[in-house]
Amino acid sequence: MHGNEHGTSPDHQDTLHKKTVHRDAFYVNGRWAPSHGTRQVVVTNPATEEHLGYVTLGDVTDVEAAVDAARRAAPGWARTPVPERAALLRAVAAELTVRHDEIARLETAEIGSPIGLSRRAHAGSPIYFFGSAAHLIEQAEPDRTIPGATVLREPYGVVGAITPWNYPLHQSAAKIAPALAAGNTVVHKPSEVTPLGAYALAEAIDAVGLPPGVFNMVMGDGATVGARIAGHPDVDLVSFTGSTRAGIQVATAAAARAKKVSLELGGKGPAVILPGAALEAAVPQALRSGFLNSGQTCMALTRILVDRARLTEAEAIVRETVAGFVVGDPFAGDTQYGPLVSRAQQESVQAYVRRGQQEGLRLLTGGPDRPPAPGRGYYLPLTVFSDVPHHSALVTEEIFGPVLVIQAYESVQDAVDLANRTPYGLCAGVWGATRSEAVEVAGQIQAGQVFINGAGFNPEVPFGGYKRSGVGREYGRYGLEEFQQIKGLVFDDGGARRAPAGG
Incomplete structure (x- = not known):
């Protein structure tokens, strides 16, 4: 441990207290609307166990309003010329760039990730994804002509984007940006575990001035808000990132409507x-x-x-x-690893370590207990x-x-x-x-x-799983195509050989 061990250094305390907030509204149809729900969750700094604020969760009424707004906006957004869509996405990237340092500090406060990682991934990746989506849609493959037909790529309509707590803005932007670029409207459900960054993203999108209903955000839990989005008859595609267990629940809810589902799930x-x-x-x-x-x-x-x-x-x-x-204060410049996101996550991981000891496994480093250092926080060695x-x-x-x-x-x-x-x-x-x-x-x-041989993350390379790690792909051209469906226009060419009708 270095510096202030597990405590947050004094010069960051004032910054964090200024971030203490009460959020009880959602972004729906181009404006902030009060939640119809009453349940509140406390947002805690995992490095200090201090409260950063609290948010009010939504209910199915909020989902209905968001989906209705997205459905009404979908035809106009789909017809919006590609250069205009791309310009708006670049404007979002520019707005996020202005807010980069603020977002990085906010994400370090609510996730516990080291500030360097927050600057690169939590705050930096969304800038990249919005800019990249603009470029990709401008460079997208044109309509393709084949003998007797033309093949078109079209948006699905309304996309439900359900995102996790571990990389909240990274994962949100990886879905929202290409979905919007492809001409879809979006209803976004962020994780209620790390909710504050989602409000910063919605504020940036609001500042740009997308048409009302094109982007909507409703905070809530998976059992209520997530399940309703997944099973809603007016949501055409669901893109989910999270645990395999939750992904199966999302896919089951979506299956009743035979809608497309993209799942990025667990790994080992x-x-x-x-x-x-x-x-x-x-x-x-x-x-x-x-x-x-x-x-x-x-x-x-x-x-x-x-x-x-x-x-x-x-x-x-x-x-x-x-x-x-170096494990310690996530705001310290030399820290490489911070705390876990919550006490529940800390206890879950501790249980696995104890299980390993019960199995008689040979322990090389670490163990089930918090590192012997002063201060609080959901740390594990x-x-x-x-x-x-x-x-x-x-x-x-x-x-x-x-x-x-x-x-x-x-x-x-x-x-x-x-x-x-x-x-x-x-x-x-x-x-x-x-x-x-x-x-x-x-x-x-x-x-x-x-x-x-040690290659690192490349956001242009398709990302997704085999087996129980999911279906579909994200990032780059392949991620954009997940949000496009294929239509074939068949012409009477007067002489082409036709196969027998089927299907």
Whole structure:
């Protein structure tokens, strides 16, 4: 621990108290409207356990108003020329740029993420996504002519965007920006666990002046607001990011209306370090991925696979590397990892660590208790278990905290089998002596995205899961196309050969 340990430094206290707010209105039809609900939730700073404010949650009446506004606005927004849509999206990016530092501090306060990560991901990514969506729709593939027909790409209509608490603005912008670019209107339900950033995003969109009803935001829980959005007959597409359990509930609600669903769900990513790879580089890179955002990252590589002949060497690198990581005040410049988002999340992760101890797993670093330092906060030590069998719950279940496992393999084929031996398939990493060696193994990994030899996040690369990690893709051109449906115009060309009618 460095600096003020787990407490928030005094020069940040005034900033946080100024952020104490009461939010009881939602953005619907181009204006702020009071909530019809009465239930309130307290927003807590996870580093200090101090209250930042509270928000009033909405109910189905609020959803009805938002969907109605989006439905009425949909035809006009779909007809809005692409250059005009793109200009408005760039204006949102510009507004978010002005608010960048404010949003970064706000997200550090409500999530507990280190300020550097907040500047890059929580505040920086939304700027990128809105600007990128404008560029992508301008450069989108034109209508395609094939013999006897023209193929069009059209918006779905009303998109329900349901987003999580771990990267609230990043995930929100990754859905909202391409949905709007494609000509859809949006009803957004952010997470009530980290709600304040969603208001900052809605304020930025409001400042730009999108037509009323094009973007709408209703705060609420999944059981009430989320379920109604997913099952609403006037919502044409639901894009959800969250746990696999909640994603199945969303898909079930949407199935009754046979609507399209895009799901980005859980992960249990393997970091496969092949026998010829340099452990000194690969192991620290895998650890940084696994612990990112205090492990509260769906794409985190939380299982480190090494050949058994080098297990002892890998363990030594793990101990040395983790000992050098800085956990503490998320506003301090040298902090790499902050607290977990809530007491509930802290207790959930502690239960997994204790379960690992009950299973007799070998603990390399960390443990179930808060680090021995003064102050408050939902902190846990960075924890690594080694030589963990494939049937352990710490291997098969998503923990969503700073808990990683090392698995030893006997051969490359064994490594591939272990990598694929979970119900998840979101992300993976492969390190090899050469790129071609890593690529060959990556082709056998059941995951939607594989990082080769320590490559980092690329927002243009399609992102999404295999198996229980979801369906559909986000980011870049592929993310834009998720919000477009295909229409074929068939012409009577007077002489083309026709196949028998069917379907």
